[in-house]
Amino acid sequence: MNPQAQQHLHEHAPHHWWSRGQEALLRQVLSRWLSPGSLILDAGCGSGRMLPMLEAFGRPVGLDESLDGLRLGGYPRLARASLTALPFSAAAFDAVICLDAIEHVERDEAALAELVRVLRPGGLLALTVPAYGWLFSRHDVALGHYRRYSGRELRRKLLAAGVTVRYLSPFNTLLFPIAAAVRLAEKWRPAPPERLHADIVRVPPRPVNALLEQVFRAERLWLGRGTAPFGLSLLGIATK
Secondary structure, three states, X not given: OOHHXXXXXXXXXXXXXXXXXXXXXXXXXXXXXXXXXXXXXXXXXXXXOOHHHHOOOEEXXXXXXXXXXXXXXXXXXXXXXXXXXXXXXXXXEEEEEEEOOHHHOOOHXXXXXXXXXXXXXXXXXXXXXXXXXXHOOHHHHHHOOOOOEOHHHHHHHHHHHOOXXXXXXXXXXXXXXXXXXXXXXXXXXXXXXXXXXXXXXXXXXXXXXXXXXXXXXXXXXXEOOEOOOXXXXXXXXXXX
């Protein structure tokens, strides 16, 4: 992702219904799996948006390959490195969180192997990825994605990395029909390169944004317990 796009994401994501809803859902899901006082790696943390939330569960460390992203956040415990070459010893962390990050890595299986390497035996790996390759659009291009995932592909790659999959489900289900229609329209509607970064996060008017956030948050009723039939993203929980 280029610096202009990162700046746009950093400024607007905290106010967007997707980011706010995702944080609320993940906080609830992680509360069922994380022990207090855990040493947590947020791998692919960007500007560190999720690190304050993770402090409720222990001591988070943020890592990202982008120096521009790390500088934007200014969080104190940060490291710069590739997900395929983590600068930590084996079994260093109680939990590894990787939110919407491995789709940015060309060698995603190598990245997963590294995430598992730095996880202690019995430790928790939680990750989210965009779902459905057929939804790949200019939005993904703007974000720097190499791919979107099917549930089968994500499960296969997690198992190959040496973890046990405890939970795997789509999410952002209730708003999926609308979001899918927008993504499919983007596949056929060209946009000039200078506008791509603006497509990353476009905050709706306040009443609409608030309504969409509440609809998204409603998925807390089943996320982490039951499995949704479809959704814009996938959530995977695994243990080593």
